Amino acid sequence: MIANYHTHTPRCLHAEGTEEAYIQAALEAKMEILGFSDHTPQFYPNGRVSTIRMLPQELPGYVRTLEALRAKYAQKLQIHIGLEAEYYPDLFPELLSFIRDNGVEYLLLGQHWCVNEIGEPYNGRETADEALLARYCHQVADAMQTGLFSYIAHPDILNFVGDAAVYEKHIRFLCREARENRIPLEINLLGMINNKHYPNPVFWRIAGEEGCLTVIGADAHTPRGLIVPEQEGNALQMVKDYDLQLLKKVQLRTIY
Numbered sequence: 711m712i713a714n715y716h717t718h719t720p721r722c723l724h725a726e727g728t729e730e731a732y733i734q735a736a737l738e739a740k741m742e743i744l745g746f747s748d749h750t751p752q753f754y755p756n757g758r759v760s761t762i763r764m765l766p767q768e769l770p771g772y773v774r775t776l777e778a779l780r781a782k783y784a785q786k787l788q789i790h791i792g793l794e795a796e797y798y799p800d801l802f803p804e805l806l807s808f809i810r811d812n813g814v815e816y817l818l819l820g821q822h823w824c825v826n827e828i829g830e831p832y833n834g835r836e837t838a839d840e841a842l843l844a845r846y847c848h849q850v851a852d853a854m855q856t857g858l859f860s861y862i863a864h865p866d867i868l869n870f871v872g873d874a875a876v877y878e879k880h881i882r883f884l885c886r887e888a889r890e891n892r893i894p895l896e897i898n899l900l901g902m903i904n905n906k907h908y909p910n911p912v913f914w915r916i917a918g919e920e921g922c923l924t925v926i927g928a929d930a931h932t933p934r935g936l937i938v939p940e941q942e943g944n945a946l947q948m949v950k951d952y953d954l955q956l957l958k959k960v961q962l963r964t965i966y
């Protein structure tokens with residue numbers, strides 16, 4: 711990997727290590743590009759506070775810290791400032807305005823919940839509910855239509871354990887939308903490290919058949935998460951096995 715755009719910081723409350731430690735790890739890994747994309751702050755109704763994302767008041771400090779480090783390491787590494795966000799139709803306009811005002815460059819889509827999150831099951835839980843699978847695929851497709859997301863992080867996060875034909879039907883729809891919108895899909899290395907249900911071989915078989923663009927993302931929650939040669943090798947084998955169109959660098963879609 712010469713580029714990683716999926717990097718977290720402790721502000722999300724489930725990552726560790728300073729921003730500079732991630733940069734040092736990226737340099738050790740001989741990367742040319744490092745994009746930070748910590749979990750976006752979110753504005754919820756009724757004062758709800760998330761325990762897995764930064765608070766809105768932390769965003770300016772996140773951007774200032776990374777801007778300073780970008781200047782410091784300008785001769786060694788290209789640094790980009792982004793966020794990993796869900797697409798929640800009712801909440802997205804306010805979020806988009808806020809992050810634009812605070813100097814965020816790009817967004818990755820990480821659709822951990824559907825609709826507007828509240829009252830919805832986590833998409834990584836096992837489910838045989840076709841309605842949830844369809845809702846996930848269509849909400850991801852709607853997010854693609856905004857033209858604001860640079861790629862789809864762990865697109866196979868929906869943990870469907872029902873009928874295989876049902877899964878194939880809906881995932882093929884998602885992959886065709888990604889292909890038509892030329893939005894890359896991410897092979898997620900953290901899923902490999904933590905033995906999650908993704909990367910899902912069935913998903914990636916379909917993605918290959920549909921000619922989807924693909925990117926490898928570390929989803930680093932620790933600095934050492936950027937130096938994972940075994941998982942990189944496994945991802946490259948997937949690219950070969952499923953005839954995926956791998957991008958070593960992504961043309962980021964700015965949100966301005």
